[in-house]
Amino acid sequence: MADPLKKLVVVGDRVLIAPEEGEERTNVGLYLPPTAIDRQAVQSGRIVATGPGTPLSAPTELDDEPWKEVAGGEPRYVPMQARVGDFALFFRKAAVEITFEDKRYLVVPQAAILVLVRSENLPKDLLDEL
Secondary structure, rough: OOOOOOOOOOOOOOOEEEEOOOOEOOOOOOOOOOOHHHOOOEEEEEEEEEOEEEOOOOOOOOOOOOOOOOOEEEEEEEEOOOOOOHHHHHHHHHHHHEEEEOOEEEEEEHHHHHEOOOOOOOOOOHHHHH
């Protein structure tokens, strides 16, 4: 049963991806079993959550900890290019598999994402399922 107080928070320049499951079809229509897919260098999936981005220090501060809270306000970040709902193609070796609330996810650094497929008009109910 899901704990309503638990929340998965993605940090830094990482994205949380729900990987595509099941068999894959080749260009000629052949279905590949999961063991054959495991040998591929890239994988794909739908982005479920993103971190805030890479932390930036204020230009006036020479500090080794750019992620710490600054006295004058909120920390600053380089914005993420990936968005929730995007379909991502990424390097498999850079992904870390986790299980949260009995669901399998992959945590991938934004730098490992090769291509994003974005539909500007995703239905709201589809975004709610993610």
